[in-house]
Amino acid sequence: MSDWNLRLDDTVDESIKLAANRGLAIAAEYVLGESNKVIPIEEATLMRSGSVDRDPANNRVSIFYDVPYSVRQHEDMTLRHDPGRSAKFLERALSDHETIKRIIASAIRGEI
Structure with a gap:
């Protein structure tokens, strides 16, 4: 899967770091929502398992699906899905x- 990083230098003002962390969390929720629009869906278990984990101390967020078959559904391009649904759902959203x-x-500008 994709790894997308935002790093903030230690010299950046603390209020900017807080705003950037807030923006990163909002962006992660956006990505999760976009991913859910194309995620393979049969009973929606995979979609409901999606979550965002925040780690503000390290300026990181994780977007993940927490079911045993989530990696296979994401990576296996040979699986058949309903129209509009596809593998690489998280990668496409990212x-x-x-x-x-x-x-x-x-978020950094204080607009959201």
Whole structure:
């Protein structure tokens, strides 16, 4: 899966770090929502297992699906899915870098 990082230098003002962490959390929720729009769905168990874990001390968030078959559903391109649903659901949602950056920048500017 993709790994997308935002690193904040230790010299950055604490209020900016807090705002950036808030923006990162909002962006992660956005990515999870976008991923859920195309996630393979049969009984919605996989989708309901999606979550965002925040680690503000290290300026990190994790977006994950917590069922045993989530990696296979994400990685196996040979699986058949309903129309509009596909593998690589999280990776595709993460590829929208511009929206993710705009969300974080808006939080830093205090707009959200």
